[in-house]
Amino acid sequence: MNHSHSNSKYISNFNSWAEQKRFVNFTDEDAALLQKLHPFAVDYADVFVEKLYEHLQKFPDTKRFLGDEKMLMRLKLAQKAYFMDLTSGDYGEGYFKSRIKVGIAHQRIGLPPRIYMSTYCYYMQLMIPQIYSNPTFDVETANGIFSALHKIINLDQELAISAYIHATDEVISRQTEEILEMSTPVIQIWEGVVAAPIIGMLDSGRTQQFMERLLETIVQTNSPVALIDITGVPQIDTATAQHLIDTINAVKLLGSQVIITGVRPVIAQTLVHLGIDLSGIITRPTMALGLKVALDKLSIKVVDVSKE
Amino acid sequence: MANQEAGENPIKSEGDIVTCRKLIRNAAVAAGFGMTDVTRIVTAVSELARNVYVHSGSDGVMRWEILHQPGQIGIHLEFEDYGKGIPDVDQAMEVGFTTAGTMGMGLSGVKRLMDDINIKSEVGVGTTITVEKWGRAK
Ligand SMILES: Nc1ncnc2c1ncn2[C@@H]1O[C@H](COP(=O)(O)OP(=O)(O)O)[C@@H](O)[C@H]1O
Ligand SMILES: [Mg+2]
Numbered sequence: 523m524n525h526s527h528s529n530s531k532y533i534s535n536f537n538s539w540a541e542q543k544r545f546v547n548f549t550d551e552d553a554a555l556l557q558k559l560h561p562f563a564v565d566y567a568d569v570f571v572e573k574l575y576e577h578l579q580k581f582p583d584t585k586r587f588l589g590d591e592k593m594l595m596r597l598k599l600a601q602k603a604y605f606m607d608l609t610s611g612d613y614g615e616g617y618f619k620s621r622i623k624v625g626i627a628h629q630r631i632g633l634p635p636r637i638y639m640s641t642y643c644y645y646m647q648l649m650i651p652q653i654y655s656n657p658t659f660d661v662e663t664a665n666g667i668f669s670a671l672h673k674i675i676n677l678d679q680e681l682a683i684s685a686y687i688h689a690t691d692e693v694i695s696r697q698t699e700e701i702l703e704m705s706t707p708v709i710q711i712w713e714g715v716v717a718a719p720i721i722g723m724l725d726s727g728r729t730q731q732f733m734e735r736l737l738e739t740i741v742q743t744n745s746p747v748a749l750i751d752i753t754g755v756p757q758i759d760t761a762t763a764q765h766l767i768d769t770i771n772a773v774k775l776l777g778s779q780v781i782i783t784g785v786r787p788v789i790a791q792t793l794v795h796l797g798i799d800l801s802g803i804i805t806r807p808t809m810a811l812g813l814k815v816a817l818d819k820l821s822i823k824v825v826d827v828s829k830e
Numbered sequence: 831m832a833n834q835e836a837g838e839n840p841i842k843s844e845g846d847i848v849t850c851r852k853l854i855r856n857a858a859v860a861a862g863f864g865m866t867d868v869t870r871i872v873t874a875v876s877e878l879a880r881n882v883y884v885h886s887g888s889d890g891v892m893r894w895e896i897l898h899q900p901g902q903i904g905i906h907l908e909f910e911d912y913g914k915g916i917p918d919v920d921q922a923m924e925v926g927f928t929t930a931g932t933m934g935m936g937l938s939g940v941k942r943l944m945d946d947i948n949i950k951s952e953v954g955v956g957t958t959i960t961v962e963k964w965g966r967a968k
Binding site for chain 1: 844847848851855865866869870872873876877880925932933935936938939942943
């Protein structure tokens with residue numbers, strides 16, 4: 523079965539990046555122009571990196587990401603390589619992958635996108651004089667290089683932002699899963715009785731988790747009775763019914779028994795319409811009534827001491 | 831915003847089944863169906879959308895429309911897929927018939943939950959199932 527994943531649409535693949543290049547009008551000519559800048563970029567690289575880090579160190583927000591002397595050295599080396607790649611002239615799959623990696627790495631250390639983006643701005647500020655004060659470039663070439671640099675930086679930014687969004691998306695889907703898990707709690711409500719209130723539809727993804735947790739809790743608490751409450755289930759289709767029946771049978775195998783509680787009249791009616799026979803299963807309209815059945819089974823009598 | 835009276839939703843993932851149910855629940859409630867009918871309609875949607883996802887082997891789409899008649903409201907639903915099709919529709923409608931090891935009670939159940947069911951299917955081309963349900967207008 524093909525489960526489509528919402529994440530995949532954010533992180534670019536190499537094909538969509540080719541499309542992105544067409545979108546910003548990044549041509550072979552741009553690649554060639556950037557390559558013209560390359561020897562000068564190589565010469566300028568050390569100065570560039572020093573200036574950039576000098577700038578970053580001025581701000582407490584960015585300074586705290588730079589670490590100790592050793593770390594700083596490593597960052598500067600990485601920055602230098604990154605900077606020189608920008609004008610390498612080769613913007614193929616290798617370039618694409620390395621840019622994605624950089625984006626992910628920055629997201630991982632918690633660098634805010636704001637800083638990431640603003641650093642690109644500083645990049646341009648340092649580079650513009652390098653382009654326009656270079657005597658080997660006439661104005662037309664300088665303009666071309668400027669435009670090409672602008673485009674490639676924009677492409678880099680897009681990849682970085684994609685990586686950020688992708689990572690955030692993963693956090694959200696992980697949290698969704700956690701909420702899902704929380705929404706089917708299994709609790710011991712009496713010595714020998716566990717209860718599981720189900721809220722929402724019991725879909726396949728959730729059933730497996732739910733069943734495992736229910737069986738585990740039954741064993742851990744040594745409970746002969748489990749109440750599954752379906753008050754919060756909006757409707758039951760044949761797939762949900764199947765999941766419920768599977769769960770009930772698994773509980774039976776442990777030697778325990780399920781009581782389904784919170785069966786609303788509409789649900790009972792739909793089950794009849796679907797032709798699903800629950801006659802072999804104990805059901806009660808409310809959890810309270812289900813608990814009564816459970817206590818009877820355990821030969822427990824609850825007395826109202828005020829009436830004694 | 832005016833209540834939406836028609837629309838469509840793709841069926842490509844299990845999440846889409848959830849969206850289909852939610853869409854139709856909201857539309858049916860807004861149209862004025864009673865809770866019993868809403869539950870029946872949404873259950874039918876769940877069955878048919880899941881069938882597209884599980885059985886067709888392809889993507890599909892759900893289309894819906896709210897219908898009006900003097901004193902009555904109705905809902906028309908269509909589930910179309912471009913998948914493998916159903917070789918024998920009468921057999922598929924039988925209680926307990928399944929090719930997936932599940933209950934085999936979806937289609938027969940939908941027939942009882944709704945007022946009208948119509949299945950058009952061609953092997954290798956796809957399946958279109960339409961259902962309708964009418965209720966008293968509030
Ligand atoms: N959209 C569809 N495309 C192909 N086959 C289908 C489709 N819907 C239903 N079927 C066939 O009809 C059978 C009966 O469906 P149903 O009554 O819903 O029971 P179940 O889903 O449990 O198998 C399915 O097992 C399948 O072979
Ligand atoms: Mg089915």
